[in-house]
Amino acid sequence: MPADLAVIGLGHLGLPLAQAAAAAGIDTIGYDTDPRAVAELAAGRPPVDGSLTAPAIRRMLSGGFRPTTDPAELGRVRTAVICAPTPPAPGGGPDLTALTEAARALAARLRPTTTVLLESPVHPGTTEEHLLPLLEEGSGLRAGRDFHLAYSPGRLDPGERARGYAHTPKVIGGLTPACTESAAAFYGRLADKVVRARGTREAETVRLLETNYRHVNIALVNEMAVLCHDLGVDLWDVIRCAETKPAGFQAFRPGPGVGGHGAPVDTLPGQRPLRLVELAGQVNERMPAYVVQRCATLLNEHGKSARGARVLLLGVTYKPDLADQAGAPATEIAEKLGALGAQVGYHDPYVADWRVGGRRVPRADSLYEAAAAADLTVLLQHHRTYDLQGLAVKAQLLLDTRGATPTGAAHRL
CATH class of the missing domain: 3.40.50.720 (NAD(P)-binding Rossmann-like Domain)
Structure with a gap:
C-alpha cells in the first residue's frame, strides 16, 4: 500500500x-x-x-x-x-x-x-x-x-x-x-x-554547533559550581541575578553530569581538535566523580563513612519528567558509590527497573520512608512529582545537585 x-x-x-x-x-x-x-x-x-x-x-x-x-x-x-x-x-x-x-x-x-x-x-x-x-x-x-x-x-x-x-x-x-x-x-x-x-555540510554543521554550544555552556556553570562551593558562594543566587541581564547572557545550570543523545564533538577526521569543546568535555566528565566526592564528604561531616552508608538516588533519567536514560550520569554515580562500599537504592517515578553493571538496583516503593531510612539522599533529577520541601524534612541528609530545593533546605551542588 x-x-x-x-x-x-x-x-x-x-x-x-x-x-x-x-x-x-x-x-x-x-x-x-x-x-x-x-x-x-x-x-x-x-x-x-x-x-x-x-x-x-x-x-x-x-x-x-x-x-x-x-x-x-x-x-x-x-x-x-x-x-x-x-x-x-x-x-x-x-x-x-x-x-x-x-x-x-x-x-x-x-x-x-x-x-x-x-x-x-x-x-x-x-x-x-x-x-x-x-x-x-x-x-x-x-x-x-x-x-x-x-x-x-x-x-x-x-x-x-x-x-x-x-x-x-x-x-x-x-x-x-x-x-x-x-x-x-x-x-x-x-x-x-x-x-x-x-548545502548539506552547512546543515550538518548546524547540529555540531548547537550540540557543542550546550556542552560548553554546561561545562562553564559546572566549573562555577565547584568554584562557588569552595568559596562559600551560592551559585544558584548568582545565576538568578545574572539572568536578569537583558543581553549577552543566557542562563545554564549545573548538574551531576550531562546526559542526552547529542554527544559533544571535539575532533573531526583530518581536522585540528576543537580545544574548547575538548576541555568542556573533560569538565563535564568529572562531574559524576565530583558528586560522589561531595557525598563522601557530607557523610564524613555527619560522622558516617561511605562504606556501608545507605544512599538513595532520586531521578535516574537524563531529563525531568521523561523515562529516557540516555547518557544519564546516575549510572556512573551509582557505580562509584558502590565502589566506595555504599548501599545504593533509587527512586524514579518513570523507571520501574534500573540496572547498573548488570545488577538490579533496589527501587524504593515509599519515597518518604526510603528518604528517612537513608543516610544520604541525592537529588539527581528534579521530576515534578517530587515534593522537595517534604523530602527535605524527611531526609536525614539531602544533597541537591539541581538547585531545586528551597534555599537552606538541603546541601546544594
Missing part, C-alpha cells in the same frame, strides 16, 4: 517526526528493524523512553500511521527520512552502522523522484561522502538528478511539548538547489518556518 512518507528509525528522532506527519494528514509508514519495538507501537503501546504517550501513539495509528519491519514498504513512498541512531563509536565519532543498514535497505528499493532526507546526528560531510555513495550504488540512480538528497538536523527538545514540531524551525541543506527546495516543500507541511542552509 503506497504512502507519502517513510520514517526510517523509530527512536527519539523518528517517532516525533512520524507523529507530526500523521497529524498533518501525511500517509506515513515507520520502518524499523526491531520487531519488538514495531509490535509494541502497532499495539498502541508507548516506547520505553517515554518520548510519546500511549494516547499519542493511538492517535497516530488512527491517523494512518503504520509501523513495519518490511523493507519492501520503502519502495512505495515519495519521501524517506532516515532517523537511524548514530551513538558514539568506541574509537570516537558517531557509529554509522545503523545508518548504513538503513541506507542499503532504502537504496535497494529507491525510485526516481524520491526525496531522501537524513536527520541522524553525523559529522559534516557524511551526507555526501557516506550516504550518497550507498544510495547511488544500491539503486543505480544519481543523487541530484534522479532523486533528491538533503540533510536536516533534528532539533526537538525531548519532552518539551509547548513548541513541538510545528514551532521548531527546520534547517535544511540539499545537495543541489532543487534538492533543497524539495526538502523545503516537505518540511513546510510540518513546521511553521524552514531555514535554508547553503
